[in-house]
Amino acid sequence: MKLYEYEAKSIASKYGIPVPRGYLASSPGEVADACKKLGEVAMKSQILVGRRGLAGGIKFAKTPNEAYEVAKQLLGSIIRGEKVEKLLVEEKICIEKEYYLSITIDRAEKRIIYLVSKMGGVEIEELVKQHPEALLKIPVDPLLGYRPYMSRIAAKFLEIPKGHWKELHNIMNAMYKIMIDYDADLVEFNPLAWKCGGGLIALDAKITIDDNSLFKHPEFLEKAHRELSELEKLAKSIGFSYVELDGDIGIICNGAGLTMATMDLVAYYGGKPANFLDIGGGASKERVRKAVKILLEHPRVKVLLINIFGGITRCDEVAKGIIEALEETQSKKPIIIRLLGTNEEEGRRILESRGLQVFTEADDAVKKAVEITKSINNS
C-alpha cells in the first residue's frame, strides 16, 4: 500500500528526519493561508501515481494571491488519471544538490538494502538503466539491522562534509526504524536535498507498506483500498484479485499465473483483455457467481472468457456459479468456458444442459473468444 507524501513526511518528521515546514490544504483559501505563514511556497498535488512533477502536479507561488489562483487550477484537476483533492503546501527550500536515498527489499539477495545516489530528483528506474555505477547499494542483514558504519559509506559516496555525517546517520537510522515499525517495503527520499548553506532535508518522501503486513496496522488497513478503482474494491471485498485493463474480453481464471497466461493468450490471438480476475483456490459457487456477474455487467466487456483448471477448485461449483449469474443478470453476452480437472464431467453436464459450449483446450477457447469479439466489433 502506497502512502501519500504528506503521510510519509509526517512519519519521517516524527522519527526526526528534517522535512520542509508545510500544511495540508484542500481549498484555495487554505492554500493562501498556508502561504501567508510560509512565504514563498511549493504546492504539491497529493496523488499516488508517479512522475507528478512532469505532469504539472507541482507548482510554486510567491504571494498568497498567486497561491490562491494556482490552487484553484490544481485542486480538482486530474493528473495521470488521479483527481487532486489535497495539496501539500510547503516552504520553498533553497537547495544546492539533490541526492537519492532509499531503503527497500532486495528480493534476489533476500535482504534489506539502502540505495544511494548523487543523482537525485530523477527517476531511479532510468538512473539504474543508464548509470548503474551512479547507484551505491548498501546491504543490511535482516537479522542484524542498520549499523552506523553504513551511513559513513553513504556519506563518503555522496561527498558529504564530515561535519554533517551525523545528520546522514540519523536519517538512515530513522529510515530503518520506519521500515521495521511500519512494515514498509520502501522508504524513499527523492530528492534528499543539500540546502544552500549546508544540511540535509527530505524534499519528497515515499513509503509503501507490505500488503501482507497491513493486518498489524489497522490505521492503514481501513485506507488500503483507496488506490483501487471501484470495481477493484468490490472484487477485493468479495475475496478475489482484480485488476482493470483496457480491452473488451473479460477474463476469469483460478490462480494468478494462469490468469496472466490467459490474458497473454488472448493478446497472442489478437484480442484485448478487459481485466485480470483470479477467483483464487477452492472458490465456492457464490464467489464464482459474483465474479461472473461483475464482468457480465461491466460495460466494456463484450465477451466473457472463463478458464478454470480445477485442483482444489471444483468444476461443478464453477458451473453452478456461472448458471446462477446468467439467470440473475439475464445477460446475452457470449460466454466461452474452458473447464478442466476436479469434477469436470459434472461441470460440463451442467453447462451444456443450458446450451453453453465447454472447451477442453485453452487455445481453442481463447481463439473462439477472440473470434466472437472481432465479429461483434465488426458488425
Next chain:
Amino acid sequence: MGILVDKNTKVLVQGITGREGSFHTKLMLEYGTRIVAGVTPGKGGTNVHGVPVYDTVKEAIKESRGIDASIIFVPARFAPDAIYEAIDNGIKLIVVITEGIPVHEELKFVKYAREHSTIIIGPNTPGIMTVGETKLGIMPAHVFKKGRIGLVSRSGTLTYEIARELGKKNYGVSTVLGLGGDPVTGLNFIDVYNYFMDDPHTDAVVIIGEIGGDAEERFAKHYASLRNKKPVVAYIAGKTAPPGKRMGHAGAIISMGMGDYASKRKALEEAGIPVADKPSEIPLLLDKVL
C-alpha cells in the same frame, strides 16, 4: 529419484488439524507420501487420517525416530513460529504452503534457515512432488506424468496447465517444484536448476516465470556462464500486465523499473534459452532442444 524428496522421505505436517492441513494430508497419503507425524499445538494425542498428532516438533521427531522434511499449513500469523520450530529441531527441508506472510518475517526466517543449512520451499508455494514417489504439496497429482523433465515455477495452476501440455506430447516430469508467489522465497531458479543438474533422471528443465523481480534475468546470466548444462525451455506469464499493479501474487508486480516481460524474455533468449509464446508451445520447444 528426482530432486530433494523421494519415496523414502519422512514427512511431518505442521498445522495438520486445520482444514487445509487435514484435507491435503489425506491426498498426500493417497499419493504415497510417507507422512509419519503431524503437529498442532494443543492437539497432541489425537490423530488425522491415522497420522499421530503431537504438540511440539520435538516430540514428533522423537516418536517417529527422525523426520526429513516438514510441510507447513499453519496460518500466516503463526507460520514463522512453526518454521523456526522446525529449523531449531534440525529439519533440513521445509515446504511453506502458507500465503500472506509479512515480508519482513520472510526475510528473517529465510536468512535463519540458510545459516542452519535448511532448505525452504515457498512461502506461498504449491509444494514439491517427485512424480510417482512422493508429494509434499497441494498440486493435483493426476496431471503429472512421470518422466524426465524437471519443472520449476513461480505459480500454481499455470504449472498444472503446463504439466498437462507436456503430458499431451508424452513428456513426463521428474520433479515439479513451486518456488512460491511471494517477493522473498527460500529458493530461486538457479538453486533448483543446480539440483536438476545433479539429477541423473532429469534430461531438461522447464522454467515457468512471471513478471516482477529479476529472478529470471539472474538465472539467464548464471546459465550463460555454465560450460556443462542441461537444456532449458522457459515460459513467462504477464506479457500484458500493466506496471505498478500487483497481479495476484505479491511477487508479481513490475516496480522500480524491474521485472517486465521484455527484459526477462531478452535475457533468457540471449542465454540460449528458448521462450514459449504460449503454454502449448513448450513441448514443441523441448522437441527442438532434446
